[in-house]
Amino acid sequence: MKVLTQRWFDTLQVETTAEVPGFNLRRVSDTVRGLSLDEKTTREDVATLLKAITGKPVDIDAIDKLDAQAAANDPLAGLLRADAILAHPVFNTHHTEHEMLRYLKRLQNKDLALDHSMISLGSCTMKLNAVSEMIPVTWPEFGDIHPFAPPDQATGYLEMIQGLTDALKAITGFDAICMQPNSGAQGEYAGLVAIRRYQAAQGQAHRNVCLIPKSAHGTNPATAQMCGLQVVVVDCDDSGNIDVADLKAKAEQHAANLSCLMLTYPSTHGVFEEAVKEICAIIHQHGGQVYMDGANLNAQVGLTSPAAIGADVSHMNLHKTFAIPHGGGGPGMGPIGLKAHLAPHAPGHIFATAHPTSPPGHLLASNRVGAEGAVSAAPFGSASILPISWMYIALLGGTGLTRATQFAILNANYVAARLKEHYPVLYAGRNGRVAHECILDIRAIKATTGIAEIDIAKRLMDYGFHAPTVSFPVAGTIMVEPTESESKAELDRFVAALISIREEIRKVERGEWPADDNPLKRAPHTQADIADTEWARPYSRQEAVFPLPWVAENKFWPSVNRIDDVYGDRNLFCACPPLEEQ
Numbered sequence: 131m132k133v134l135t136q137r138w139f140d141t142l143q144v145e146t147t148a149e150v151p152g153f154n155l156r157r158v159s160d161t162v163r164g165l166s167l168d169e170k171t172t173r174e175d176v177a178t179l180l181k182a183i184t185g186k187p188v189d190i191d192a193i194d195k196l197d198a199q200a201a202a203n204d205p206l207a208g209l210l211r212a213d214a215i216l217a218h219p220v221f222n223t224h225h226t227e228h229e230m231l232r233y234l235k236r237l238q239n240k241d242l243a244l245d246h247s248m249i250s251l252g253s254c255t256m257k258l259n260a261v262s263e264m265i266p267v268t269w270p271e272f273g274d275i276h277p278f279a280p281p282d283q284a285t286g287y288l289e290m291i292q293g294l295t296d297a298l299k300a301i302t303g304f305d306a307i308c309m310q311p312n313s314g315a316q317g318e319y320a321g322l323v324a325i326r327r328y329q330a331a332q333g334q335a336h337r338n339v340c341l342i343p344k345s346a347h348g349t350n351p352a353t354a355q356m357c358g359l360q361v362v363v364v365d366c367d368d369s370g371n372i373d374v375a376d377l378k379a380k381a382e383q384h385a386a387n388l389s390c391l392m393l394t395y396p397s398t399h400g401v402f403e404e405a406v407k408e409i410c411a412i413i414h415q416h417g418g419q420v421y422m423d424g425a426n427l428n429a430q431v432g433l434t435s436p437a438a439i440g441a442d443v444s445h446m447n448l449h450k451t452f453a454i455p456h457g458g459g460g461p462g463m464g465p466i467g468l469k470a471h472l473a474p475h476a477p478g479h480i481f482a483t484a485h486p487t488s489p490p491g492h493l494l495a496s497n498r499v500g501a502e503g504a505v506s507a508a509p510f511g512s513a514s515i516l517p518i519s520w521m522y523i524a525l526l527g528g529t530g531l532t533r534a535t536q537f538a539i540l541n542a543n544y545v546a547a548r549l550k551e552h553y554p555v556l557y558a559g560r561n562g563r564v565a566h567e568c569i570l571d572i573r574a575i576k577a578t579t580g581i582a583e584i585d586i587a588k589r590l591m592d593y594g595f596h597a598p599t600v601s602f603p604v605a606g607t608i609m610v611e612p613t614e615s616e617s618k619a620e621l622d623r624f625v626a627a628l629i630s631i632r633e634e635i636r637k638v639e640r641g642e643w644p645a646d647d648n649p650l651k652r653a654p655h656t657q658a659d660i661a662d663t664e665w666a667r668p669y670s671r672q673e674a675v676f677p678l679p680w681v682a683e684n685k686f687w688p689s690v691n692r693i694d695d696v697y698g699d700r701n702l703f704c705a706c707p708p709l710e711e712q
């Protein structure tokens with residue numbers, strides 16, 4: 131037996147053609163197989179593999195002795211670290227299950243999460259992640275399978291992915307789905323790459339201009355740049371819609387080189403743009419393609435679709451619209467849907483496989499065998515979390531999904547209607563309605579009182595609420611997206627908190643509280659603040675931490691006072707003990 135790998139971490143390449151029952155050896159070439167070993171590999175596994183590959187019986191104890199000698203003679207032995215690892219106290223403090231549990235609970239207590247109250251982060255769609263949807267993720271059939279496992283060992287998995295693909299096709303109206311990108315931003319990248327490859331195949335590789343409206347999410351221009359496109363910004367009108375005249379002028383001006391438009395619908399201004407079909411038509415007339423940013427799909431499902439408005443390709447944030455939990459970094463899934471002409475240019479994967487029972491021509495776009503341009507290491511991205519979206523769709527069905535969209539829009543309009551006399555709602559459609567989120571304008575308040583959106587965001591913590599999205603897409607505003615998952619009672623508590631905060635701002639306006647010493651500027655308030663023997667503030671301790679009667683019933687205690695966010699972002703420091711102390 132010849133081992134081809136000279137130095138290794140956990141993976142070996144071996145010259146063999148052996149088949150080992152119960153093990154999957156990766157086929158590297160006709161005569162070479164790859165195998166990886168980890169901490170779950172047993173001595174018996176090693177013995178079985180060795181016996182199958184060498185054809186000789188194996189004495190595993192003898193190998194132990196050999197191993198000890200080998201280590202002594204290893205020229206790289208000096209590279210082994212000899213110092214203690216995981217010396218930080220956090221790794222050496224919690225030695226019983228109770229202690230571990232309490233440590234985790236203590237961390238949890240610092241976090242204002244969905245288990246405490248609604249998180250109205252606009253554009254983020256912080257909806258319910260139902261327990262029933264999460265359970266299949268824990269099943270070893272989904273969690274313990276390698277992404278490159280032979281397809282005949284993953285037929286159930288592939289059936290689930292196929293089912294989800296079919297549902298997403300029905301929801302978006304697209305001809306193909308590529309289940310590979312791991313995030314919305316990666317979906318944008320995969321989508322723009324598909325557009326560029328399609329255009330190159332048409333002899334139009336020179337098309338390198340990407341139109342992006344002013345209101346777009348930052349990932350849009352970033353993705354366009356990564357794809358080598360030149361970004362041309364399109365203006366918005368006073369109602370927050372894309373300025374169609376400006377779009378037309380810029381599409382015309384760049385017609386010879388127009389690659390695409392990146393469009394968010396409903397827009398990040400929280401409004402269904404009435405001109406959306408006209409906008410897509412203008413781009414097509416000038417030889418461009420339309421990429422729809424699908425982050426706001428929660429306002430479309432069952433009512434309209436990316437294909438219906440005229441988009442050619444779009445991502446879906448499964449971790450927004452389709453119930454995968456998010457926040458704190460992932461994992462997410464951002465599959466893209468494509469019209470037929472773009473489908474052959476979607477990312478492929480060398481380990482692509484079709485479900486054995488798929489009808490011909492029914493391949494997932496990410497199953498383009500041998501195709502180039504994978505955007506993820508695994509053919510189906512973070513496949514193990516797809517059961518969450520599958521469950522969400524299967525549990526609700528078409529009618530339920532449509533109802534969810536309707537309630538998401540209803541809830542946003544309820545919040546907007548109740549709050550608009552206290553905070554102007556920045557943008558609305560012609561009928562005065564918003565889509566699934568609304569932007570509250572704080573700029574006038576800021577100009578007259580100095581109370582800013584950030585003060586309202588911090589103060590909401592004292593009322594037990596996570597802040598909405600701040601200063602996106604418009605500086606000096608907050609964007610509220612309640613989602614369909616919240617009850618009227620919870621919406622009413624949130625609205626009451628914001629109205630109460632508006633009253634506090636009025637006290638500043640009337641001069642009852644100084645502009646720089648009031649519950650807003652000093653929010654959030656900690657237990658240490660109100661336990662202090664000195665209390666020399668113009669408002670009471672009661673007003674600080676129990677500003678409404680029901681707050682005390684379920685009080686969230688912020689663990690620290692306000693930090694200067696911008697300063698913190700620019701001056702990173704490590705909370706670990708300094709290296710020299712270790």
Ligand SMILES: *Cc1c(COP(=O)(O)O)cnc(C)c1O
Binds near residue numbers: 254313347350423
């Ligand atoms: C969330 C979001 C994105 C990016 O999605 P990720 O999954 O976070 O990469 C893009 N556009 C909009 C409008 C978004 O809200």
